[in-house]
Amino acid sequence: MTSSLGMEGHAGGQPLGEQAEFLADKMGEVRREISKAIVGQAEVVEGVLIALLAGGHVLLEGAPGLGKTMLVRTLAQAVAQKYSRIQFTPDLMPADVIGTSVVQENGDGRKSLGFQPGPIFTNLLLADEINRATPKTQSALLEAMQEKQVTVAHTSHLLEEPFFVMATQNPLEMEGTYPLPEAQLDRFLFKLRVPYPGRVDLHDILDRTTQGTTATVNAVVNGPQILEMRKVVRAVPVAPHVQEHVVKLTLATHPENRENLLASKYIRYGSSPRGAQTLILGGKVRALLDGRYNVSLEDIRALMLPALRHRIILNFEAQADGRTPDDLLEEIAGKISVQ
């Protein structure tokens, strides 16, 4: 049982308990540093941190001006990682993202082809308005996201860990865009909706951004510490009834499941196994951030929407009835009994 849970007892020379406490403390500090620049958006910040520690990527969806770019920049500063930003446009080519081979001249005047890395070679990458690039460019980025490497001229180049992509897309301007295919959407750990700030948050935003004061974000953790935290996360135990709930929830999104009439009526394709993996892994991170050492059903419920909303594809009837993935998932989860 211990081996199946991957618990070696120690990681990185320190007991796992201490590392878990260290993780919770450091992530608390990161939150506080981010909150210096980002007003509100607590759920989005938490989702981004969970995805960072779970080793996944995040797709942010929200209107312009809600601080998506600011969030990535602030996070990069807080975790002391390299940061780059790519503005996706229709004429953007894959070489513009992953790099290309160029003719280089060395010191003795001899010329050779050398690899010029693209902006993807970084730790934190902001792919701004990813749905405006052509599918060819999108697939180049998404391959790098999945494999953590790029191949140019028969040469594979590993990306530096931690590699964390935050892609944004604007839900309003859909004309002239290339919506991400479902298979590529599945590679994002979470799809987070960036809400419009509330009244109090808007006052705070105005106070911070219009008075000439600039927030200074301090680096709290570094790359190796983040990688150690990822190992700690994997050691969090999961009770069988929690895992059973995750399995039932994932299977309930499939239209082939005759027990769930809602899914068979409105869903064309259900969640992939990546959805269940995301729920468990994200639950572990959330448990550690909450100071617990076990995954609870509450973690699963909290992460259900960001983990599954982009993994189910609605059919025409759902679109005609105005159903959204969020309300369908809420209804499906409400009908699942916890064993």
Next chain:
Amino acid sequence: MFLREKINLVAPGEPSGRAYLSVLRSRWRQVFSSDRAQTPENQLLLARIFDRQACSPELQGLTSTLKSIRQRILANTVFHGWAHWLVWVSIALIAVAAVSSKLMGVLVFVAAVAAAGTAAVFAWAWRNRPSHYETARCLDSASGLQDRLSTAIYLGGIQDADGMIFEQRKDALARLGKVDPRGLFPIRWPENSKRVAVVVLVAAGLLAYRIQHQAPLVSLLRSTLRSQLVQSIVSPIARALEKDLQRTMAMVTMKPDAAGEEAQRADAASKTDDLWKADGKANAADDQKDAADAENQQQDQMQPPGSQEGPSSSDAREQDSNQQSQDSKNGNDENESQSQEQGEQSGPEGRQSMGQSLMQALKNMMSKTPNQHSNNRPDQQPPNGQGTPQSGNSNQPGANESDKRGDSKGNSDAKQKATQTASEGAGSQQGTKELRKDADLHPVNAVPDRVALEASGFKEQTRMKVATETGAAHLAVGNVSPRQDAVTNGAEQENIPARYRFYVQRYFEHADDGKQ
């Protein structure tokens, strides 16, 4: 629907036999090769495994707490099930005590059933008792510990845990000390305890009553059946039902042709029926009264003031009324002869079928129609001036009378003649006397009334025409051969039935008169 989808997937168009086999195979796998780990029995088995496994000494406090909670949950379950069972046993006891006369054996049986049910409830509750793991989940849910205790119990089999498991146990035990498990899981009386108490008290009271008295429901039923009120209500209903049943049986066993006449006769003599014979002499006087009333009513209906009945029927009524008055004096024994006389009153017409009556009416109409038409002509001698018995209608003697007067007075005014006809034909005594003489002279025709009904309607229309257009209508009396212009839709007059032939012919003659 699933079958259809599968068939379409395999072979669009006509479903093949292999497609059906494939669908059946897949359904078989779905039914029999499902994941058995998901069944409740296996989950129960899994929970038992957690109970059997040796728990870490660190978790002794947690397991002892869970044990006490488990006992409380078990006690609540037993109380709840036992209360339900007690309600049913009490209800059964009440029912038995209210009905059964022998109480002792029933009490022993009920006590045995109650004991067996209690044992069954306890066995069921013990079998379905929550495991440590399920109890920990209940405690997590009740105290908001976010699955800390259940995870600790799940990992409790690991001895000398370190790292994350150790931290998890430590966290779970630390959180457990902050909650009050006994307050979260108190021993509660069943929700329906008041209802149970009421039912038990009622049952106990009824048993105490039965010690000195009989079964209350049985005695109540007996006293009710003995009461005169019930007797007065039930006995007439029973007699009426019996009478209806016998009448229905008698009608069913009759001939189909005579069924209708018998039904009319039975309705008329419903109160003089001899079914009351079975009731004995006590009912004989009532039957006589009923029979007399029925005959009076029948006479009233058949002899209204200014009645338009024919003379033959009126004679028959007079005879019948005399006979019936005698019969009513003779009592029930003569009811049968009365019914026979009523059958004779209806005479041959009552025994003839409707088709025979119609045929006879047509024959009479064919033979008498020229004479009847001649009555409409004042300048012609009626071949049969006297009212015939076949008419059986007040119009017929009235018409004959008018014909006589027409002969003596010659061509008088048609309106005056019609007035006289109407006044004298309405059941006048003179016409009745003449027809009575005719009835004595001539034998009674088989279907006098039927013929009169058919013929009178036809003749009445003719007379109405004469009254408004005197002398304008020229009916063909002797020559009834079809005319060339009397063709309707390709059918000549030979094909028209005889009863409609005159009507059609007269219709075209009137049309010719209008043209002229």
